[in-house]
Amino acid sequence: MIIDYKLTYPSGTATAVLINGFHTPKGDVMAKKQVHGFVKFFASSFVWAFFQWFFTGGDTCGFVQFPTFGLQAWKNSFYFDFSMTYVGAGMICSHLVNLSLLLGAVVSWGIxxxxxxxxKGEWFPANIKESSMKSLNGYKVFISIALILGDGxxxxxxxLYFTATNIHANMKKKNLNNTFSGNQKQLPLDDLRRNEMFARENIPIWLACTGYIFFSVISIVVIPLMFPQVKWYFVLFAYIFAPSLGFCNAYGAGLTDMNMAYNYGKVALFVLAALAGKSDGVVAGLVGCGLIKSIVSISSDLMHDLKTGHLTLTSPRSMLVSQAIGTAIGCxxxxxxxxxxxxxxxxxxxxGVYKAPYAIIYRNMAILGVEGFSALPRHCLQLCCGFFVFAIVANLLRDLGPKKVGRWIPLPMAMAVPFLVGGYFAIDMCVGSLIVFAWHILNKSEAGLMVPAVAxxxxxxxxxxxxxxSILALLKIRPPICMSFFPSR
Structure with missing residues (x-):
């Protein structure tokens, strides 16, 4: 994929350019400036988080519940919660992503x-809590799922289309003269050196196959013991189909820089949830989703890393060993x-603070796979269909419409997040985007260098x-002050 098909893997290429840039005289000065900026804002963010902790002595206390735009807006989750994590994330994400989040918050929580x-009382029973899936929360969850599924x-x-057409084009061009050695004669000296290094340190196919079979056997034995709802043959089928899915995902990521593992996982979730039946379907679907997603995702991640290694003259074997060490530590x-x-x-x-929104989304996807549309509240199916179609149409307009129009079309996947989480998340991200926008106006060259480090x-x-x-919470040490806000009498 890297040498013969010359796939770009944009994220891996960008990482390699950044690493190679550090190993120049100018890059060394830039790196020192970035490190200084990182340390300064790291310390400031840590101290600010420590200061905020003193005022969070209750469920709705502290700066994280500050009614920035008034109490009525606060009740509908529109406020700035002073989260430096989300502000930093907003500085890294594009303006389009952040504005899509804000639009999603306005459409959902604002309208x-x-x-x-x-x-209430007409579309869903008035005597059940709003947190119930048969009440308002059901609309929040399933409409956000519809947007995510439509976009996905x-x-x-x-x-899949780009992957298939690209493979077909390469197969047509390939002939007897289009061999590895024949291609190399037309390449620049630097590329020849990279390819020679990469090919010399390749990973033996027998090692890959042996390792895959070894871990497959372990999973087939262990996973059903951990989750009795998951039959051993479900795991076997997952491991049989995963390599082909992993190849498609890795190839697609090389063309588009998009990791589609979560979408492959969602397909597995619905299939296994339906096959396992009502009693075991939810757990089986979630485990199968996680299994497929993990196997397929690592294929594209590893290819990005190998692309970085190829461009930085790093041995593929070293990259694989590093991945293995990191995986072991992660376990x-x-x-x-x-x-x-x-x-x-x-x-x-x-x-609460840690809502884990995707846990709720995936669980309810599994419920949908088991129970069908009967799990939806009244009129929710029609709304879900509308937003599913909207997600597809929005993507079509962005890809097929004029560039001046397409650049302003919101991203459905980003819009879906605040539907469930709330508007404060989008506001934090937009604050980060506003900082980057202002910084680029004041000093564009410095902003391009320092924004990633500061964020x-x-x-x-x-x-x-x-x-x-978390250690203080485990020791039952509570913050001494509760800063909360109420309307005046």
Whole structure:
């Protein structure tokens, strides 16, 4: 894919350009400036998160519940919660992503949810909580799922189309003279050197096959023991089909820079949920989704890393060993981190800080696969169909319409997130976008250099505070002050 088909893998190429840029005299000066900016904003973000902690002595206390635009807007989740993580993320994401988030928040929390809430007693029973899937929360979850599925379906078909046409074009061009050695004669010296290094340090096919079979056998035995609802033959089928799906995903990522693993996982979720039946369908669907997603996702991630290695003259074997070490560390660190959050915080609470929105979305996808459309509240199916079609039409307009129009078409996948999470998330991201916009106006060259470093510092500083705050929560040490807001009498 890298040498013969010359796939670009844009993210891997960008990483390689960044790494190669550091190893120049000018790059060294730039790197020092970026490190200084990262450290400064990392420290500021950490101190700010520490300061905020003192005022969070209750469920709706602290700066995270500050009614920036008034109490009525706050009740509909429109406020700035001073999260440096989301501000930093907004600085990294494009303006289109952030504006799409804001549009999704306005459409859902500004218009739709207040209107649907007013139909309580007509569209859904008035005597059940809004958090029930048969109440307002059902509309929030399933409409966001419709947007995600519509966007995912369109991009899935699009990537498959580009992949198929590209492979077909390459097969037509290929002839006896189009061999590896024949291609190399026309390449620049640097490319010849890269290709020679990459081919010399290739990974033996027997090693890949042996490793895959070994871990497949372990999974077929262990996963049904961990999750009795998942039959061993479900795992076997997943491992049989995963390599072909992984190839399609890796090839598509090389062309479009899009990792479609989550969409392959959603297909597996619906198939396994339907096959396993009502009693086991939800768990079987979720486990199957995670299994397919993990296998397929790592294929494109590894190809991005190998592309980076190819352009930086790094041995593919070194890249594979590094991936293996990182995966092994992740197998230890990830469960510890999960249980630290799970024990210290109220993870999954729709009204809490850690809502885990995608956990709710995927669980209800599995329920939909088991129960069918009977799981939806009244008129929810019609709304879901409308937003599913909207997602496809929006993507078509962006890809096929004039560029001046397409650049302003919102991203349905981004719009879907605030439908469930709330408007505050979109506002935080837009603040980050506003900072980047202003910085580019004031000093464009400095902004291009420093924005990634500053954003990373804000995210890491705020994120690091989670560790001491979770330890304090486990030790039952509560913040001393509750800063909350109420209307005046």
């Amino acid at each position: 739709m949810w207040p209107l649907i809430r007013g139909l 379906f369109y991009n899935f078909v699009k990537v 230890v660190v990830a469960p510890i981190t999960f249980f630290l959050f799970y024990k210290a915080f109220d993870v999954g609470n729709p009204d 990373s510092g804000l995210i890491c500083g705020d994120g690091l505070w989670i560790l001491p705050s």
